[in-house]
Amino acid sequence: xxxxxxxxxxxxxxxxxxxxxxxxxxxxxxxxxxxxxxxxxxxxxxxxxxxxxxxxxxxxxxxxxxxxxxxxxxxxxxxxxxxxxxxxxxxxxxxxxxxxxxxxxxxxxxxxxxxx
Amino acid sequence: xxxxxxxxxxxxxxxxxxxxxxxxxxxxxxxxxxxxxxxxxxxxxxxxxxxxxxxxxxxxxxxxxxxxxxxxxxxxxxxxxxxxxxxxxxxxxxxxxxxxxxxxxxxxxxxxxxx
Numbered sequence: 001x002x003x004x005x006x007x008x009x010x011x012x013x014x015x016x017x018x019x020x021x022x023x024x025x026x027x028x029x030x031x032x033x034x035x036x037x038x039x040x041x042x043x044x045x046x047x048x049x050x051x052x053x054x055x056x057x058x059x060x061x062x063x064x065x066x067x068x069x070x071x072x073x074x075x076x077x078x079x080x081x082x083x084x085x086x087x088x089x090x091x092x093x094x095x096x097x098x099x100x101x102x103x104x105x106x107x108x109x110x111x112x113x114x115x116x
Numbered sequence: 117x118x119x120x121x122x123x124x125x126x127x128x129x130x131x132x133x134x135x136x137x138x139x140x141x142x143x144x145x146x147x148x149x150x151x152x153x154x155x156x157x158x159x160x161x162x163x164x165x166x167x168x169x170x171x172x173x174x175x176x177x178x179x180x181x182x183x184x185x186x187x188x189x190x191x192x193x194x195x196x197x198x199x200x201x202x203x204x205x206x207x208x209x210x211x212x213x214x215x216x217x218x219x220x221x222x223x224x225x226x227x228x229x230x231x
Contacts, residue, residue: 041225
């Protein structure tokens, strides 16, 4: 089965410092990869997606992620954290073809805490 | 354009009761699915559908039934609720085209507590 692993269950940063949320995926024919954010008691909001067009993907709110096939990674970064970035982040893959078509596989989630 | 609409947002059930979580989308998406979210486990697929009249089981289907009589609606039924079904439920939809990468749209979630 295809998998997604978020390497940190919790990340804590100070406001104004960089954010790095790590995600690795099991290798397959090229998956599509997404990052979603979920604020407390809210639904999931798409931050960005990778669909093989460009390896560096820019998303909303200053986030970006780089697809590295050699490392099977899709880490999410932001140069400067804001208090409003505190939330839970999910790395998600979608596989094309066969019986996996359209199915999403979620990472376990990373809770980002931002300190003043 | 309302996107994906889930109801109810909050529900408390007694063990053994039945209920239906409603999900509707107005984007004419073929693909709809239900997930449950539990702490530390991300979202897990319960059931999904690739079109009206077609449903299939996901990773954790036990205790849940679905049907897809129209493109717009994909209700999730709990026939006899159990405390283990206490969770947050998300409905999602997306177009179904012969490539991946289509954005998946999520509903706002339904918080279900079974006592």
